[in-house]
Amino acid sequence: SPVNGRRVVFSLQLQTVTLIPGDGIGPEISVAVMKIFESAKVPIQWEERNVTAIQGPGGRWMIPPDCKESMDRTLIGLKGPLKTPIAAGHPSMNLLLRKTFDLYANVRPCVSIEGYKTPYTDVDLVTIRENTEGEYSGIEHIIVDGVVQSIKLITEDASRRIAEYAFEYARNNQRNSVTAVHKANIMRMSDGLFLRKCREVAENFKDVKFTEMYLDTVCLNMVQDPTQFDVLVMPNLYGDILSDLCAGLIGGLGVTPSGNIGANGVAIFESVHGTAPDIAGLDMANPTALLLSAVMMLRHMGMHDYGKKIETACFDTIRDKKVLTGDLGGKSKCSEFTEEICRRVRDMD
Amino acid sequence: MNVTAIQGPGGRWMIPPDCKESMDRTLIGLKGPLKTPIAAGHPSMNLLLRKTFDLYANVRPCVSIEGYKTPYTDVDLVTIRENTEGEYSGIEHIIVDGVVQSIKLITEDASRRIAEYAFEYARNNQRNSVTAVHKANIMRMSDGLFLRKCREVAENFKDVKFTEMYLDTVCLNMVQDPTQFDVLVMPNLYGDILSDLCAGLIGGLGVTPSGNIGANGVAIFESVHGTAPDIAGLDMANPTALLLSAVMMLRHMGMHDYGKKIETACFDTIRDKKVLTGDLGGKSKCSEFTEEICRRVRDMD
Numbered sequence: 001s002p003v004n005g006r007r008v009v010f011s012l013q014l015q016t017v018t019l020i021p022g023d024g025i026g027p028e029i030s031v032a033v034m035k036i037f038e039s040a041k042v043p044i045q046w047e048e049r050n051v052t053a054i055q056g057p058g059g060r061w062m063i064p065p066d067c068k069e070s071m072d073r074t075l076i077g078l079k080g081p082l083k084t085p086i087a088a089g090h091p092s093m094n095l096l097l098r099k100t101f102d103l104y105a106n107v108r109p110c111v112s113i114e115g116y117k118t119p120y121t122d123v124d125l126v127t128i129r130e131n132t133e134g135e136y137s138g139i140e141h142i143i144v145d146g147v148v149q150s151i152k153l154i155t156e157d158a159s160r161r162i163a164e165y166a167f168e169y170a171r172n173n174q175r176n177s178v179t180a181v182h183k184a185n186i187m188r189m190s191d192g193l194f195l196r197k198c199r200e201v202a203e204n205f206k207d208v209k210f211t212e213m214y215l216d217t218v219c220l221n222m223v224q225d226p227t228q229f230d231v232l233v234m235p236n237l238y239g240d241i242l243s244d245l246c247a248g249l250i251g252g253l254g255v256t257p258s259g260n261i262g263a264n265g266v267a268i269f270e271s272v273h274g275t276a277p278d279i280a281g282l283d284m285a286n287p288t289a290l291l292l293s294a295v296m297m298l299r300h301m302g303m304h305d306y307g308k309k310i311e312t313a314c315f316d317t318i319r320d321k322k323v324l325t326g327d328l329g330g331k332s333k334c335s336e337f338t339e340e341i342c343r344r345v346r347d348m349d
Numbered sequence: 350m351n352v353t354a355i356q357g358p359g360g361r362w363m364i365p366p367d368c369k370e371s372m373d374r375t376l377i378g379l380k381g382p383l384k385t386p387i388a389a390g391h392p393s394m395n396l397l398l399r400k401t402f403d404l405y406a407n408v409r410p411c412v413s414i415e416g417y418k419t420p421y422t423d424v425d426l427v428t429i430r431e432n433t434e435g436e437y438s439g440i441e442h443i444i445v446d447g448v449v450q451s452i453k454l455i456t457e458d459a460s461r462r463i464a465e466y467a468f469e470y471a472r473n474n475q476r477n478s479v480t481a482v483h484k485a486n487i488m489r490m491s492d493g494l495f496l497r498k499c500r501e502v503a504e505n506f507k508d509v510k511f512t513e514m515y516l517d518t519v520c521l522n523m524v525q526d527p528t529q530f531d532v533l534v535m536p537n538l539y540g541d542i543l544s545d546l547c548a549g550l551i552g553g554l555g556v557t558p559s560g561n562i563g564a565n566g567v568a569i570f571e572s573v574h575g576t577a578p579d580i581a582g583l584d585m586a587n588p589t590a591l592l593l594s595a596v597m598m599l600r601h602m603g604m605h606d607y608g609k610k611i612e613t614a615c616f617d618t619i620r621d622k623k624v625l626t627g628d629l630g631g632k633s634k635c636s637e638f639t640e641e642i643c644r645r646v647r648d649m650d
Contacts, residue, residue: 118525119420135436135453140490146457150491152436156447183538189441190451216545223524223549224419237484241542244517248524 015301018070018077019046024275025285026080032287032338033078033294036313039342042298042306047074051082053096061091063100071101076301077268078294081275098131102263104158105165106131106239108272109296110246113255115319116328120249125229127246128169129239130162130194131260136236154190154235159197165261166198166233167205173299177209178202181218181234181242194235219245247272254327257292259300269297283333286325288314291341313344352383354397364401372402377602378569379595382576399432403564405459406466407432407540409573410597411547414556416620417629421550426530428547429470430540431463431495432561437537455491455536460498466562467499467534468506474600478510479503482519482535482543495536520546548573555628558593560601570598584634587626589615592642614645 021030034046049067056062071077082093097103106129112121139151163180170178180198184191195212202210213221215238221228222242226249232242247256253273260268271289279285291314298307317323323340324330332340350368357363372378383394398404407430413422440452464481471479481499485492496513503511514522516539522529523543527550533543548557554574561569572590580586592615599608618624624641625631633641 148490150453152451219546220549245520248521
């Protein structure tokens with residue numbers, strides 16, 4: 001059981017992680033990750049759960065109780081892509097997960113992958129997005145015919161919480177600086193509040209450099225020289241935009257890891273690409289995004305050596321260009337790509 | 350013309366009457382960078398201009414400049430930003446201690462107006478498609494209204510292809526392959542972000558033209574870089590952004606041949622790399638760069 005809110009791991013004990021394979025290519029890339037973890041002898045056992053929303057008493061949509069129970073117990077989840085439900089009234093699954101576990105921070109490390117060519121070679125930054133409020137409050141009104149308002153909410157608590165997470169992350173991951181991204185020149189009160197909280201939290205983290213930059217300036221500079229950026233923290237919408245922009249710099253959603261941090265110690269790591277129904281079940285999928293998310297998960301759990309080993313095997317495979325899935329420019333199957341990584345992992349021992 | 354704000358009767362800030370009179374008469378303006386005033390209470394000059402002339406559309410054509418190396422070679426798109434409402438309404442409130450709300454306003458009229466401008470622009474400039482950029486999956490009512498207006502206007506421009514794309518998807522795709530984009534139309538904040546993102550793709554604000562279209566026929570073209578006080582008066586500045594904005598202005602006025610001639614001379618000078626200002630990687634003075642373009646222009650006759 002957790003001690004002081006943190007899980008104590010003994011080296012001989014297997015830690016349980018909730019695995020949500022998801023839909024489409026989800027199951028096969030999950031299998032790939034499990035195989036690679038097995039090759040690396042990672043002391044983890046997987047507990048598979050389905051997260052498809054069900055209607056509880058009173059018609060309220062919720063995630064299945066056994067999934068919630070598992071996540072609340074293991075505190076760590078790895079999730080593949082989920083298909084968008086077609087049923088009327090069915091909520092967004094990601095939104096349901098976010099609300100169920102109060103996943104307030106969305107974290108995306110974007111690191112250039114040697115061997116996977118993009119116009120940029122040295123990207124190494126992290127976007128940390130406040131994921132509960134801001135422009136995505138969902139509060140909209142028709143004022144009069146033809147005039148609509150949408151409300152952006154910024155609170156002191158959420159701003160402080162995400163700022164604290166960003167500085168803790170920077171410290172724990174040996175990052176040099178945190179940059180608050182905002183438009184406080186235009187949205188003086190809302191972004192102004194966000195910025196103030198970041199400045200206050202920065203005072204408690206003197207070992208981390210703190211800077212501020214307008215969102216438009218960040219975008220202008222990001223595409224000219226992304227190496228100037230390190231950890232970026234921002235409200236919801238800006239995070240939505242910047243995290244995808246940065247994923248594009250390193251090659252897209254197929255190779256980008258992502259983690260969601262919850263308020264009660266829960267952390268869910270996930271690939272953010274789609275379910276790719278056209279290639280599902282055809283052994284063509286690229287498991288890199290889910291694998292790198294699993295590496296992020298290992299680091300979060302303090303298993304840095306295992307994380308490094310698996311990450312290196314993955315990057316070496318891509319750099320070598322001999323065994324690549326179709327989206328990476330190769331002709332190999334998912335299973336072949338996976339086996340190549342497993343081979344490298346085993347050879348490291 | 351000087352556009353520095355003055356205080357009129359009652360203390361209301363306004364642009365000088367002679368500037369307003371001139372713009373209302375000529376309907377065409379070309380503007381350089383303005384310094385941010387330090388005086389307390391002094392409004393943003395750009396905001397004042399925008400409100401005075403109802404400059405509702407901010408237009409930025411972003412075209413890769415051969416010879417000015419960036420990670421992208423074939424950018425050729427136009428961002429058209431609704432510049433009067435949206436997230437920049439300036440309406441904010443403290444709800445309770447520690448909770449602030451900021452209001453984004455989207456109106457049918459402003460959305461229809463910017464959509465119409467975008468499609469007219471596409472048609473007049475032989476562009477193939479217009480893409481509405483939005484987040485209507487999240488902001489269903491506000492961006493939903495914007496999107497609906499774009500769709501309605503698209504019906505009257507069947508010769509122009511109309512598509513829709515989420516803002517985050519646009520950014521993801523833009524940095525991987527900007528050639529897939531043509532004319533992009535969007536509300537205020539998204540336009541602020543995307544127009545700067547796209548300027549970055551072609552080399553930054555020093556080489557990016559910009560135009561602001563007003564409701565009563567006024568159009569003001571401007572460079573969007575800063576005043577660069579550190580090099581002011583030293584014959585070191587790069588006039589490209591203002592020059593390309595002036596070329597945009599010529600095209601707006603129907604003087605396409607003159608626009609083409611000047612633009613070609615400018616691009617050829619940059620491609621040749623013999624006479625470049627410091628920011629473009631060269632050692633030439635502003636006057637030398639300028640004279641080189643003049644020479645090429647004269648040689649074209």
